[in-house]
Amino acid sequence: MPETMLAVCKTKSDAGLEVREVPRPRPGPEDVLVYVEAASLCGTDLHIWRWDLWSQRRIKPPLTLGHEFCGTIVAVGDKVRHAAVGDYVSAESHVTCGMCYQCRTGQAHMCPSTEILGVDRDGAFAPYVVVPEKVIWQNDRAKLPPEIATLQEPFGNAVFATMNQSLSGQSVAVLGCGPIGLFTVAICKAVGAKAIFASDIHPYRINLARVMGATQVFKPTDGPADTVAQIVEANGGYGVDIVLEMSGAPAAITTAFRVVRNGGIVVLFGIPAKPVEIDVAENMIFKNLTVLALNGRRIFDTWYKTRWLLEGGVVDLRPLITKTIGFDEVNDAMEMLARGDACKIVLLPNGGKPPDIPKRARVRTPHPNITGAPVHR
Numbered sequence: 001m002p003e004t005m006l007a008v009c010k011t012k013s014d015a016g017l018e019v020r021e022v023p024r025p026r027p028g029p030e031d032v033l034v035y036v037e038a039a040s041l042c043g044t045d046l047h048i049w050r051w052d053l054w055s056q057r058r059i060k061p062p063l064t065l066g067h068e069f070c071g072t073i074v075a076v077g078d079k080v081r082h083a084a085v086g087d088y089v090s091a092e093s094h095v096t097c098g099m100c101y102q103c104r105t106g107q108a109h110m111c112p113s114t115e116i117l118g119v120d121r122d123g124a125f126a127p128y129v130v131v132p133e134k135v136i137w138q139n140d141r142a143k144l145p146p147e148i149a150t151l152q153e154p155f156g157n158a159v160f161a162t163m164n165q166s167l168s169g170q171s172v173a174v175l176g177c178g179p180i181g182l183f184t185v186a187i188c189k190a191v192g193a194k195a196i197f198a199s200d201i202h203p204y205r206i207n208l209a210r211v212m213g214a215t216q217v218f219k220p221t222d223g224p225a226d227t228v229a230q231i232v233e234a235n236g237g238y239g240v241d242i243v244l245e246m247s248g249a250p251a252a253i254t255t256a257f258r259v260v261r262n263g264g265i266v267v268l269f270g271i272p273a274k275p276v277e278i279d280v281a282e283n284m285i286f287k288n289l290t291v292l293a294l295n296g297r298r299i300f301d302t303w304y305k306t307r308w309l310l311e312g313g314v315v316d317l318r319p320l321i322t323k324t325i326g327f328d329e330v331n332d333a334m335e336m337l338a339r340g341d342a343c344k345i346v347l348l349p350n351g352g353k354p355p356d357i358p359k360r361a362r363v364r365t366p367h368p369n370i371t372g373a374p375v376h377r
Contacts, residue, residue: 001074007064008125008330008347015051017334019327022064025122025130032083032133033075034091035355038146038324039124040068041333041345042154043178048119049334058119066125066347067093067118070139070149072355080133086357090152092135092299093117109296125330127349137303143311147324147346151317154344156306158183160297161269162244163305168192171240173231173259174214176247176270177205179320179343182212184244186315189213197231197240199252202340211319224255231259239264248272257283265290320344326351 004021011018027033045065048055070090073083083089096103096111103111117123117131139149158180172193174184177200188196189212198209199218206217216234220227232239239261245253248270256266257278266289278284284291297303309315322342325333327349336342 005127006327006349007122007127008066008327010048010051010059010061010063010065012061013051013056015049017049017065017330019330022062022126024128027075027077027130029077029079030133031077031130032073032080032089032136034069034071034089034124034129034131035074036066036069036071036124036127036129036349037352037354038070038150039066039347039349040150040154041330041337041347042068043337044119045125046334046337049331050338063118064122064124064126064129065118066123066129067116068150068153069124069129070144070146070152071124071129072357073136074128074355074357076133083133083136083138087136088139088141088149090137090139090149091117091131092137092303093153094296094299095121095132095135096299098134106298106301108299125347125349137300140311146348146352147321148310148317150346151320151344152303152306152310154179155183155310155315155317156297156302157269158187159305159309160302161246161267161294162187163191164267164292164294165242165265167242169194170242171195171197171235171238173197173199173240173243173256174209175199175243175245175252175256176249177202177209178246180269181205181244181246182208182320182343183315183317184246185209185214186212186317187309188244190309190314195235195240197234199227199231199255200247204341205343208320208343220251220255224251224258227255228259241265243267244269246270250276253278257287257289260287260289262287263289265292267291268293269295271295317344321346324348324352 005024007022009020073087095115096108097113162184172188195215198214200206209217242265243256243260244267245256320343324346333345
């Protein structure tokens, strides 16, 4: 195993990314070392590439990016008990403290001490990544090839936002067809929404919304009033039952509250770049709306729902993979994402080659609780 490796890094306080040689990470006692087979690019990576205000406040270079990935465990720490060399895995990107109020009451996705892979600690845009055993998620290689397994982390965001309400037989508007919005369209279709109206400003994404199951698609042109009128007409003259706002664009948020029917549901998941003004009286109170503001996904509750949707073949994400790339294409890939000409781009840090692991290294050590042996603390 090499002592150094190439990685996609933010090396300085400026726009762009750099591929540089860094030391191979070493697992601590409770960590695992994962040979990365696939890592997908995300909107967060795009923020870091652009070096916008959020990135300037949050990111501390040098940093290896990448929080969506899958691969094979090639080494484990001395205290690791539930994972083994040879396991095909992904990981929850949020490393939480486990001790705060949120962590102890089933709300770990809101942990105020969260560290995010590729944001607060080195990530997976590299041949190897170290993560704590507690965030590891076991995959079934026969059901999830690497280019799909790497998408579970972002797909889980859409699962969390979308499946918080009953969608069967409901009319739904999905505003914003970036990756999360397109995942949302697919989930709505899979669970039986009667009509799905999708809206986005990019033709490439609008076409993908059709592929993923949207009943009708719209490109906003003349502001919220025009989009509302088009969706209401398409829905038989009525506002929709549920709106899933996935863009964070102020015009889309305005559209969300106007296009939903009285007594309907608005889910806010897109993150605005700045404060947004909302007419609370007219567009919320007098309409008797249920409004949900959501972020992330439940750890690990959402992962089990994600497994059912993907491993069971309920949702097929293959049409959303624009391309696979190597290290030398990363900055060009970011340009594509910035233009809206791509959905999910998957980096193959090891060139798509599986790890070479001797069979003797794959033997799993049973946990004492599994064998029935006493546990001494």
